[in-house]
Amino acid sequence: MVAALGRWANGKARDTAYALGFFLLVIKEVFLFVRRRQVAFHVLVLQILFTGVEALGIVSLVALSIGAVIIVEGSTVLPRFGQTSLLHSILIVVITRELGPILTAFIIIARSGTAIATELGNMVVNHEVEAYIATGIDPIAYLVVPRVLGVTISVMALTIYFNFFGLAGSFIVAQLVHPVPFVEYFSSLLKTLQARDLISTVLKSFVFGVITSVVATFHGFTVSTSVTEIPRAAIRAVGRGFVLCFLADAVITLIYYL
Amino acid sequence: MAGREMAGAEMQEPRNEPVVALQDVRLTVGGFEALRGITVDFPAGKSSVIMGPSGCGKSTLLKVAAGLTPPDGGRVRFRGKDVFQMSERALLDLRRRSGFVFQDGALWENKTLFENLALPLQVHFANEPAAERSRRVVRALERGGLEESASERPAALSGGEKKIAAFLRALMTEPELLFMDEPTLSIDHAMTEKIRQIIHDLKARGRTIIAVTHDAQLTSTLADFLVVMDAGQVIAAGEFDEVKRSHNPRVRAILSEVLKDIASYDTDLLELLDGEPSP
Numbered sequence: 358m359v360a361a362l363g364r365w366a367n368g369k370a371r372d373t374a375y376a377l378g379f380f381l382l383v384i385k386e387v388f389l390f391v392r393r394r395q396v397a398f399h400v401l402v403l404q405i406l407f408t409g410v411e412a413l414g415i416v417s418l419v420a421l422s423i424g425a426v427i428i429v430e431g432s433t434v435l436p437r438f439g440q441t442s443l444l445h446s447i448l449i450v451v452i453t454r455e456l457g458p459i460l461t462a463f464i465i466i467a468r469s470g471t472a473i474a475t476e477l478g479n480m481v482v483n484h485e486v487e488a489y490i491a492t493g494i495d496p497i498a499y500l501v502v503p504r505v506l507g508v509t510i511s512v513m514a515l516t517i518y519f520n521f522f523g524l525a526g527s528f529i530v531a532q533l534v535h536p537v538p539f540v541e542y543f544s545s546l547l548k549t550l551q552a553r554d555l556i557s558t559v560l561k562s563f564v565f566g567v568i569t570s571v572v573a574t575f576h577g578f579t580v581s582t583s584v585t586e587i588p589r590a591a592i593r594a595v596g597r598g599f600v601l602c603f604l605a606d607a608v609i610t611l612i613y614y615l
Numbered sequence: 616m617a618g619r620e621m622a623g624a625e626m627q628e629p630r631n632e633p634v635v636a637l638q639d640v641r642l643t644v645g646g647f648e649a650l651r652g653i654t655v656d657f658p659a660g661k662s663s664v665i666m667g668p669s670g671c672g673k674s675t676l677l678k679v680a681a682g683l684t685p686p687d688g689g690r691v692r693f694r695g696k697d698v699f700q701m702s703e704r705a706l707l708d709l710r711r712r713s714g715f716v717f718q719d720g721a722l723w724e725n726k727t728l729f730e731n732l733a734l735p736l737q738v739h740f741a742n743e744p745a746a747e748r749s750r751r752v753v754r755a756l757e758r759g760g761l762e763e764s765a766s767e768r769p770a771a772l773s774g775g776e777k778k779i780a781a782f783l784r785a786l787m788t789e790p791e792l793l794f795m796d797e798p799t800l801s802i803d804h805a806m807t808e809k810i811r812q813i814i815h816d817l818k819a820r821g822r823t824i825i826a827v828t829h830d831a832q833l834t835s836t837l838a839d840f841l842v843v844m845d846a847g848q849v850i851a852a853g854e855f856d857e858v859k860r861s862h863n864p865r866v867r868a869i870l871s872e873v874l875k876d877i878a879s880y881d882t883d884l885l886e887l888l889d890g891e892p893s894p
Contacts, residue, residue: 396734396737396738396741476725479724480723480724483719483721483724484717484719484721485721485722485723485724487678487683487715487717487721488715488717488721488722488723489723490683491681491683491710491713491714491715491717491785492710492734492735492738492784493706493707493709493710493711493735493738493739494734494738
């Protein structure tokens with residue numbers, strides 16, 4: 358049993374070291390990306406289109422719904438405690454600090470995380486990655502870095518978009534409960550919004566974007582020979598992406614607001 | 616003169632400066648020893664064929680020799696320089712000067728055929744005008760008879776067309792050295808003839824070719840240098856005419872199995888299969 362435990366621990370340590378090495382290699386290539394004359398710029402643009410632009414619809418829907426739900430819940434609960442004035446603060450805190458970044462990350466993990474892990478896994482099985490190497494193309498520089506940059510940029514942009522639509526959703530529902538002019542509603546909201554909330558949303562979205570993309574590309578490359586490994590890699594990419602984003606969210610919130 | 620057999624690490628002295636030299640190369644894959652202390656020099660300007668029974672490590676050896684798979688031990692040298700210790704610039708130069716044709720083509724599925732052929736030029740000839748690069752791609756497609764499929768994705772191509780496309784892609788940078796893994800496997804007769812013609816044209820132009828193949832006719836007409844493998848080891852390596860006269864029973868067994876279909880082309884092989892030694 359001790360030997361088995363030792364082997365398990367050894368394996369975990371090796372896997373962690375491998376993952377850390379992969380992450381550091383990606384960071385190095387990200388810095389080199391802007392300096393080199395890159396054929397991968399085309400890949401970056403396509404990734405932003407797929408991850409960012411094509412997700413606008415679902416992000417809009419989720420954001421509007423969340424904003425509406427929060428205003429409804431707040432409007433029914435807060436008056437019982439005479440705290441109706443806290444409604445906008447709660448909206449800002451919940452949407453911009455928490456739900457905006459984390460729900461956007463979840464949407465992107467589910468859409469792009471699985472797609473990236475699956476696509477790279479297929480490339481490994483079909484020897485396409487070897488073909489890139491044989492051509493003189495570094496797979497990290499060409500396949501990983503554009504995806505990391507594209508997903509991170511998209512998550513950050515979509516998070517800001519989510520925040521806006523979340524607040525817009527709350528406005529729409531607010532008109533049903535207690536109609537307020539648009540300018541007055543958003544002026545009141547913006548007075549509650551602090552710079553630290555914006556910084557928090559940008560920081561979290563950046564970290565979630567990096568986590569989502571690095572985890573997905575890493576697991577895509579863990580596929581070796583069989584196509585049956587590909588769905589497993591995609592599932593691991595999604596699961597670990599969720600867990601790491603939650604952990605990062607907790608750590609950032611603790612550091613930032615305590 | 617009979618070719619010298621490989622015993623352990625004994626090595627056939629090449630007559631030419633080797634373009635690729637493997638020294639005591641070892642590789643373990645998934646707990647299995649795929650390559651066991653291989654030492655062999657592939658001569659420049661000649662066509663080398665690696666053959667052996669299935670699972671003996673031929674494709675693995677080819678990928679190690681091409682610098683695609685790092686070995687666990689030993690050295691791989693390209694024109695005297697250690698491939699796995701090269702600088703980024705030197706490695707990029709190596710990739711420009713060599714091409715690799717994968718067994719299943721390994722075309723990039725998310726790109727069109729045109730883009731598959733254009734990408735090597737974008738990497739190695741970025742200073743060339745885009746219009747000129749496009750013209751080179753179009754000319755290559757026309758040579759391969761695939762100009763109508765330029766905007767197709769690889770999934771829309773037949774197996775033979777994919778093989779041809781893989782050749783065209785590997786040749787885009789006009790490499791001096793070409794690695795081929797089973798170039799005529801799993802394709803119809805017409806495409807096989809087309810690919811054999813491409814290979815013989817390359818040979819006629821003095822390119823260095825290192826190929827893994829079970830194609831007896833291709834071996835017989837292509838090979839200047841023959842490497843015979845068994846169970847992760849090289850058991851014979853040398854000039855084709857010398858190795859095929861080997862007295863090593865295992866070498867004879869492997870050669871007769873692979874080359875029996877073309878015995879009619881070669882009276883020496885008829886004698887080999889009949890068990891009679893050549894004079």
